[in-house]
Amino acid sequence: MSGFAGFALRRAAGAVLTLLALSVIIYVVFYATPGNVAQITCGPRCSPEQVHQVAQQLKLDDPLYLRYWHFLEGIVAGQDYSTGTSVEHCSAPCLGLSYQSDQQVMRIILTKLPVSLSLVVGAMVLWLLLGVGTGVLSAWRRGRFTERALTGVTLAGIATPVFVIGLVLMIVICGQLELLPFPEYVSLSDDPEQWAWGLLLPWFTLALGEAAYFARLTRASMLETLAEDHIRTFRAYGVSERSIVGRHALRGALAPIIALNANDFGSAVGGAVLVESLFGLPGIGQELVHAVNVVDLPVVVGMVLVIGFFVVVANAVADVLYAVADRRVVLT
């Protein structure tokens, strides 16, 4: 287990460095962005004095490195903010206050994250089931009609934009057939059943396009495995095609599936904004787009760090799964 502990430690250190680098990049990018942040934050009707006051309050006139230093300090030690009338304490790890609403960024994230995770985790289960299942079926029925039909369907799935899938699903299922009410987000802790019903369409919307990629990848890497010598061994020993495809070929095809899934899961946490807006889900993606529009630096940094965190963690988990799936892989 010492090997694993070492691996975890090295990975954690790597993750911290990655996230630090991310935050620096975002600070620099926003610093270089044209436009008066104080003016935007204050609103169009603010007088120059008011704008000046806002700038002071938000410490916008401080040099960049000082602002970044305060930000790091907040994460480690927490921070006190004056919001004009009162002083608010933001305990560590503090990602600062939103320029717009004076809310703590950490709290904003904590309200948005469950929505995004509900969406992405559910969709991931679906895209894995659908995608890998379709891929296995294609590989098993290779060269036959089933495979050609499935290949066509998956190509269509990749080519169709996610909002088209979402709109069609919503119009047909909720509008025409009235099988489901129009989806509405209910939190899992409030009512698990309503939560699941409400997310059913978003899950499918996000998963269908994604599943097409997984189907193609699974099919391709299974066909590759099926051409390998050890498959020939089991054929020559009378092992049935079903067990050759389902047991030996699938196992050999797992590695690229694990890798793709790690990437897609990580990026979907912050990148499912289309699905979120389509179904009115108050998730990370929507909030991020809004924050970028109003140059709400603390919120953007916080969100990006959370997304980065998920990408890094998902990849570390993928590496562990690699090693479990293939004993030749040694974690270092």
Next chain:
Amino acid sequence: MSLVQVSDLTVDFGDLRAVDGLSLRLEQGAALALVGESGSGKSTVASALLGLHRGTGARVSGSVEVAGTDVARAPEDALRRLRGGKAAMVFQDPLSSLDPYYAIGDQIAEVYRVHTRASRRAARARAVDVLDRVGIADARRRSRSRPHEFSGGMRQRALIAMALACEPELLIADEPTTALDVTVQAQILDLLHTLREETGMGLLLVTHDVGVAAESVDDVLVMRHGRVVEHGSVGAVLGAPSEAYTRELLGAVPRVDAPRALPEASQEAVLESAVVEEGVVEGHVVEEAVVEGVVHGEAVVEGVVHEEAVVEGVVHEEAIEEGVVLEAVGLRREFGRGKRAFAAVDGVSLTIRRGETLGVVGESGSGKTTLGRMLVGLLEPTAGEVRDIGHARVGVNPAVQMVFQDPVSSLNPRRSVGESIADPLRARGERDEGRIRGRVRALLERVGLEAAHYDRYPHEFSGGQRQRVGIARALAADPHVIVCDEPVSALDVTTQAQVVALLGELQRELGLALVFVAHDLAVVRQVSDRVAVMRRGRLVESGPADEVYGNPQDPYTQQLLAAVPALDPEIAARRRAARRRAAAQESARHESARRDADLRDADRRESAVT
């Protein structure tokens, strides 16, 4: 009823006729070898016996009957009962022929359960049984290992165990020892022999190696272009072949027990050089002793130990007198770091003289390739140095070139062969396109290809031709030493003989020194003036080829030579008996030691994966 009855078998892959009207018969318990060069159709026949061409697009005609099953007409489930149940196949490459993701015991158990109604537990127990039977020590524990944790020989044993699981009547072995070292090959062939004696199963052995066939079977069938050339008992076919092709094939097989057959011209040259060398240094292995930048060489002059100190950077005068063109002193190369570090080459010193061939033999993992790469400068030694006529060398030296093992992967498939051969010229700074083209054309012709081949691509050439391209590329830089790393091990025997002859010609013509690195003891004997035997990174023995082969001093060299398959079946049988006696004594003494060594090997491989 015969165990195998094939009549008028024809197999076509598209336009290619791989097997052309072949008939053969194998009785219960008999052993037959299909011998032929690559492309002769021998493996295609083996696959046809199990109906493995079904669904691959190959057209099969004629009738094939194996253990009472009509392979051509049997329904799918009858065919599956035959495969592994009545006739089991052992494949060539034991690494790629096992599923890397599952434990070896589980894979054998899976096959067993296909053919019996055994429970999981019983099947697992059966797997341990057969693994034990094929000589896997501590079979219960090792059955939980995955293929990468086994050595090559153990994997081949595991595949044989899988074949034995259902007690088949027929064992089809397709090149079962081709990927193995010679000592391991001998063990596997002995194992097959013993199993056949014990179980009475029939054996169909597919091999390109006539020696392997002589060791293992009663009858031989020589194949060429999908047809039978000659068929008869081993003694008759190999002892007194009646067909010209068989004679040609046997003639091309390098003999480990025959002295080097030199072409007349070179014999004179050797006589001359022998006169020059008389009274000088013999057995040029210089013992290592590196002391703070000062290199002491210890040379044995006709039995008298004579010490000479050579200070770095100073030209070794004596070396020039002896015609030494390349000298390696105390070479050591480690791979890995910390606890995982191991020395692939560990203190090797040697000299190479103008116009001579130094053979370096050793089994896989002995460090011979690492040594070759250090001589060329492709690898930096961890300690010691390579001196090119006395000068310490840094980086790649154009005067020392390399010919690589695999002529397929050592040529860039996307560039014409002419471009590949021109690389060393361009690397040397030649910019005149006309001169480059002219030189490359001349080189192509020199190695027996046509000047017009300049614009062709590697896939348009056969293996032997590709190796000629590799040789032309090595010649391009006007080297005085060429290191050949297994230059012929991927080639058929007749092609092998041609390439070896070409190297010899070039050597005489250009006064090249050759370092011939190979695992094949017979080939090395046929090409080398002097031979160095490597084991675990060290030189265990070296000297003139005839001395090393005729009167090997080191036990390891003796063991290697005893393991080489003999072409004469009688000698083969005697050697086998001797090996068995030795093995019985050995196993009694070293049972536990070997187990440790296997484990260490497995550990090493594991760390190599990282």
